[in-house]
Amino acid sequence: MQYYSYENFKNDTTTLIEQVQVFKPEAIVGIARGGLTLAHCMAEGLEIRDVQTIRTELYDGTTKREKISVFGNCSFKENIKVLVVDDIADSGETLKAVMCALAKSHPSVVFESCTLFYKKSSCYEPHFWIHEAKDWIDFFWERDYT
Amino acid sequence: MQYYSYENFKNDTTTLIEQVQVFKPEAIVGIARGGLTLAHCMAEGLEIRDVQTIRTELYDGTTKREKISVFGNCSFKENIKVLVVDDIADSGETLKAVMCALAKSHPSVVFESCTLFYKKSSCYEPHFWIHEAKDWIDFFWERDYT
Numbered sequence: 001m002q003y004y005s006y007e008n009f010k011n012d013t014t015t016l017i018e019q020v021q022v023f024k025p026e027a028i029v030g031i032a033r034g035g036l037t038l039a040h041c042m043a044e045g046l047e048i049r050d051v052q053t054i055r056t057e058l059y060d061g062t063t064k065r066e067k068i069s070v071f072g073n074c075s076f077k078e079n080i081k082v083l084v085v086d087d088i089a090d091s092g093e094t095l096k097a098v099m100c101a102l103a104k105s106h107p108s109v110v111f112e113s114c115t116l117f118y119k120k121s122s123c124y125e126p127h128f129w130i131h132e133a134k135d136w137i138d139f140f141w142e143r144d145y146t
Numbered sequence: 147m148q149y150y151s152y153e154n155f156k157n158d159t160t161t162l163i164e165q166v167q168v169f170k171p172e173a174i175v176g177i178a179r180g181g182l183t184l185a186h187c188m189a190e191g192l193e194i195r196d197v198q199t200i201r202t203e204l205y206d207g208t209t210k211r212e213k214i215s216v217f218g219n220c221s222f223k224e225n226i227k228v229l230v231v232d233d234i235a236d237s238g239e240t241l242k243a244v245m246c247a248l249a250k251s252h253p254s255v256v257f258e259s260c261t262l263f264y265k266k267s268s269c270y271e272p273h274f275w276i277h278e279a280k281d282w283i284d285f286f287w288e289r290d291y292t
Contacts, residue, residue, distance in 0.1 A: 032186075032197040033197055037187070039182065040178075040179055043182075055197065055198075057195075145188070145190045145191030
């Protein structure tokens with residue numbers, strides 16, 4: 001297990017802000033809860049005021065496989081570019097479900113995604129990511145308040 | 147001007163988490179952008195998964211006074227308690243407009259508010275706050291990424 005401090009986060013987020021500028025995002029969607037601090041700090045760095053959130057819940061599907069519900073009513077201007085932000089693509093199921101739900105409900109909007117960490121075994125690879133995750137990441141927001 | 151570091155934030159947020167427990171919130175609304183990191187960390191500490199966001203824009207009203215528009219479609223279960231989170235009540239206009247808009251669109255929900263800082267000259271006093279703001283606060287999320 002690796003403690004991921006605010007100092008680590010600050011350095012990586014600064015790098016991620018530089019990387020995503022090629023996409024020229026005009027709005028940000030943070031995936032709650034893990035993506036919220038990252039969404040906030042990236043929005044500050046990118047000078048984007050339009051920050052919205054979405055959250056997911058796991059439930060047991062009828063076939064005993066876990067399924068994901070996506071909650072949150074985002075609204076966007078037509079034809080804009082939106083960056084979807086989460087802390088980690090672990091199994092990748094959350095990001096995959098969110099990207100799919102957003103694309104379906106906002107067909108004129110272009111979505112790209114970014115995370116701090118990406119696991120090679122993830123079923124979804126974000127457009128931008130910083131580190132490959134090899135063990136469990138103990139994010140400061142999960143550790144410092146519990 | 148006072149630099150408000152992550153360490154300051156961590157200590158104050160821990161105190162705020164303890165204070166708001168008397169209200170027993172079941173969901174959190176963070177006001178973008180300033181309230182997002184606080185909303186995230188409080189949600190972790192309070193073990194609340196339902197975190198939504200709202201944002202405001204200032205515009206010039208016809209009478210030359212500034213007016214505030216509130217954006218964001220929150221949805222809540224009936225009769226729950228929701229904590230509205232922002233970094234600071236400065237003029238207080240943002241929080242006042244948000245609390246008013248939420249109460250109007252969700253009449254069965256109980257809303258209370260909290261901030262890290264409160265200015266005595268604010269037109270709205272949050273239910274919970276930690277410090278009186280006497281000069282400009284330079285929050286780490288505003289400073290560290292620009």
